[in-house]
Every structure is written in structure tokens, then in C-alpha cells.
Amino acid sequence: MFYYEVLCYNCKKTFKVYEGSQKYKQAKENNIKVFCCEDCDHRIRMEAIKNFF
Template sequence: MIYYKTVCTCCRETFKIIEGTKKYEFYKRNMKGKFVCETCGNKIYLEARKSLISKL
């Protein structure tokens, strides 16, 4: 199993990006990009969804 270790931009903890995921493909294209771990990604998604629903 191939993976890369990178640092989450939100919580500053290291996490693994596993081969075969979309995040892995994005990482291969742009290794200097900003990436978030699963927990922070879920928090961001839920907060954006809540904000969108409150505007409707």
C-alpha cells in the first residue's frame, strides 16, 4: 500500500493520504497544495452546509 504523509492545514497534525483516493490524485498533481484530514474536512463540509441552509 502506497501512501504519503502530509500536515493538515486546520489542526496541524500529520495524516496519511492513501493510494486510490481522490485526495491522493490531487496530491500527486499538486504536492505543495493545502490539504485537510478527514475529521477537519467533515467539519468544514457540515459548517458550509449549515451556512447554506440558513441562507435559504
Template sequence: MFYYEIVCCSCRQKFRVYEGSLKYKLYKERTNKVFHCEDCNSKIRMDAIKNFFRYLN
């Protein structure tokens, strides 16, 4: 199985993107795009959700 090793923009750790995933396709099309690992991606997503609901009230 093919994969790329990419450095996370937030935590600076290497993670693998395997063939067939969306991140693999995006990395193959544009190598200069910013990528995040799964842990950082979920943290960013949860912070965005919390801030969204904070401003609704």
C-alpha cells in the first residue's frame, strides 16, 4: 500500500496519509497545502464547534 509521510502543521509530528484517502488525493494534487494529523484536526474541529455555540447565545 502506498503512502506519504507528511509533517503536521500544528504539532510538527510526521503522520502517514494512505492511498485512497481524501488527504492522499489532496496532497498529491497540491503539495504546498497545509495538513493536520487526525488528533490536531479533531481538536481544531471541537474548538470551532465550541466557539460557534458560544456566539449563538
């Protein structure tokens, strides 16, 4: 299975994006240079939900 190793802009850890995902497509096409790992993505989403209500 193919993957790219990209850097999370929030926690600065390297993580893998696997073929077939939207992040993989964006990394391959170099549309977006900054990525967020699943843990940070979930944390940011939960914080936004808490602040909304």
C-alpha cells in the first residue's frame, strides 16, 4: 500500500497518509502543504464544538 509521510502542523509529528484518502490526494497533488493528524484533528473539532455551545 502506498503512502506519504507528512508533518502535522499542530503537534509537529510525522504521520502517514494512505492511498485512497483525501489527504493522500492533496499531498500527491501538492494542493495543501500543511496537514493535521487524526488525533489533533479530533481534538480541534471537539474544542470547536465545546466553544460553539
